[in-house]
Amino acid sequence: MTLLCNMATANLNSLSRRETWSLLILAGACFGVLANTFEGEGAPVVASLAFSGVAFSVAYSMIRWLGPVFIRAGLSGKDMAKPNRPVIPETMGAVCAVVYLLVLIFFIPFAFYKDIVAATSGGGNRDVVIEVHHVETGRTLHRFPHERLASYLSGLLSLQCIVILGIGDDLLDIRWRHKVLIPAFGAIPMLMVYFVDFGVTHVVVPMPLKPYLGAFIDLGFLYYAYMAAVAIFCPNSINMLAGINGVEVAQSLVISVLLMVNDALYLVTPFRHPATDSHLFSLYFLLPFVGVSSALLLHNWYPSKVFVGDTYCYFAGMVFVVVGILGHFSKTLLLLFIPQIFNFVYSTPQLFKLIPCPRHRFPRFSAETGLLDASMTEWVTPPAPLVATALDLLHRLRLARVRKNGQGEIIESSNLTILNLWLIWMGPMREDRLALSMVAVQTACGLFGLFVRHCLALLVFPSDNRALGIIL
Numbered sequence: 339m340t341l342l343c344n345m346a347t348a349n350l351n352s353l354s355r356r357e358t359w360s361l362l363i364l365a366g367a368c369f370g371v372l373a374n375t376f377e378g379e380g381a382p383v384v385a386s387l388a389f390s391g392v393a394f395s396v397a398y399s400m401i402r403w404l405g406p407v408f409i410r411a412g413l414s415g416k417d418m419a420k421p422n423r424p425v426i427p428e429t430m431g432a433v434c435a436v437v438y439l440l441v442l443i444f445f446i447p448f449a450f451y452k453d454i455v456a457a458t459s460g461g462g463n464r465d466v467v468i469e470v471h472h473v474e475t476g477r478t479l480h481r482f483p484h485e486r487l488a489s490y491l492s493g494l495l496s497l498q499c500i501v502i503l504g505i506g507d508d509l510l511d512i513r514w515r516h517k518v519l520i521p522a523f524g525a526i527p528m529l530m531v532y533f534v535d536f537g538v539t540h541v542v543v544p545m546p547l548k549p550y551l552g553a554f555i556d557l558g559f560l561y562y563a564y565m566a567a568v569a570i571f572c573p574n575s576i577n578m579l580a581g582i583n584g585v586e587v588a589q590s591l592v593i594s595v596l597l598m599v600n601d602a603l604y605l606v607t608p609f610r611h612p613a614t615d616s617h618l619f620s621l622y623f624l625l626p627f628v629g630v631s632s633a634l635l636l637h638n639w640y641p642s643k644v645f646v647g648d649t650y651c652y653f654a655g656m657v658f659v660v661v662g663i664l665g666h667f668s669k670t671l672l673l674l675f676i677p678q679i680f681n682f683v684y685s686t687p688q689l690f691k692l693i694p695c696p697r698h699r700f701p702r703f704s705a706e707t708g709l710l711d712a713s714m715t716e717w718v719t720p721p722a723p724l725v726a727t728a729l730d731l732l733h734r735l736r737l738a739r740v741r742k743n744g745q746g747e748i749i750e751s752s753n754l755t756i757l758n759l760w761l762i763w764m765g766p767m768r769e770d771r772l773a774l775s776m777v778a779v780q781t782a783c784g785l786f787g788l789f790v791r792h793c794l795a796l797l798v799f800p801s802d803n804r805a806l807g808i809i810l
């Protein structure tokens with residue numbers, strides 16, 4: 339065990355000369371760009387881009403340096419899909435999350451530079467004379483968008499809550515039913531701000547239903563329940579689509595890039611779109627996320643040198659919840675979660691214990707072939723007739739795999755995850771090919787989701803809220 343740890347830590351704790359120089363040059367260039375954004379009206383998007391470069395460099399170095407420290411603290415896991423099951427650092431998502439949170443905090447003056455200048459009469463130059471009636475009526479106060487700062491800070495607070503939960507889970511291995519609701523508590527600050535600041539709980543009614551329901555329907559408090567459900571779903575669903583090298587981070591990167599494409603559709607318009615601020619807000623949260631996640635993926639891709647931990651899965655899911663809720667596009671967000679929704683629905687028989695659910699459902703590694711195949715769960719007593727019939731049907735439709743004994747009773751059935759299903763369809767494959775397949779599925783489903791949102795939706799809704807008309 340100690341030997342394995344030593345082997346795992348030997349090449350983990352230092353950066354090569356080439357890496358050091360590349361990261362230093364990247365960080366230096368980004369700081370140079372940042373120094374130039376405090377001019378004129380400021381350049382928050384450019385600053386955010388530069389911050390994501392800094393976040394990448396810092397996260398990349400810290401992951402490398404802190405690996406052995408994490409192993410010594412007991413935060414390590416066995417890579418189950420390798421012949422000798424090496425022990426590598428776990429919970430590296432916590433490093434990313436902390437770097438990310440600090441970057442978001444440092445970014446505040448850059449995001450609000452223009453407003454700070456306006457509210458303080460010229461970049462903090464308080465010699466500028468303010469007319470008495472303005473002071474008396476408090477008009478200067480209104481020059482600063484406190485509501486946007488409140489949104490930003492509530493997003494930060496929600497992310498901090500989820501990071502604490504994630505680290506707690508990685509340390510203590512909290513049981514599924516105890517931790518599943520916690521993201522909803524983390525979302526309370528955001529929902530508060532949504533209520534006070536935006537408060538829209540109406541949804542547009544599809545055209546065929548308009549004669550019966552009217553143009554809009556007010557969901558009232560149900561809309562808040564729905565947003566809390568989104569907050570529970572996104573972090574947990576990323577944690578469920580996990581278990582092979584690189585898949586947690588890669589799916590999150592695909593979702594974030596597609597969300598940025600969606601933002602760009604509203605930002606690159608000939609005139610200022612009413613949703614510009616919401617989508618800028620989304621970019622400010624996503625750009626540094628892409629920075630820290632790319633640094634993590636380089637260490638977590640096959641063959642992994644670190645594991646991301648539940649902290650990363652919860653943190654990534656919550657970043658999407660924050661941009662979806664505070665950017666007012668939580669329904670579009672769900673269209674980018676099609677594989678996760680499928681994986682969750684497909685998993686429900688195991689989650690609700692209709693089918694035995696082992697602690698781990700990741701694919702089974704064969705040391706002889708070096709390939710992954712669908713993992714199976716054992717039936718100690720044969721399933722009830724109804725469950726057996728359902729499993730037989732799934733087996734015939736190639737939606738699951740079952741094994742029977744001589745008497746025709748089911749003794750094993752495949753674990754119901756999208757990873758195992760893919761292996762049933764495509765046959766055994768290497769771990770990195772399976773991860774790449776998931777990246778392809780996520781990208782294809784996400785692009786389809788955006789197509790549905792901006793093109794197909796026009797068949798049932800009167801208009802798209804985007805200014806450009808049709809995407810393609």
Ligand code: UD1
Pocket residue numbers: 414415416417418419428577578579580581582583584642645647648697698699700
């Ligand atoms: C969730 C899944 C579980 C899956 C696990 C994989 C549900 C309800 N739970 O549990 O089925 O097995 O994620 O992360 O769907 N590991 C590898 N290779 C990897 C990543 C992880 O071998 O590329 C192993 C390591 O031993 C690591 C462990 O998985 O220590 C992490 O599992 P953990 O994140 O604690 O599992 P859960 O999130 O509870």
Ligand code: MG
Pocket residue numbers: 577580647648651
């Ligand atoms: Mg996990």
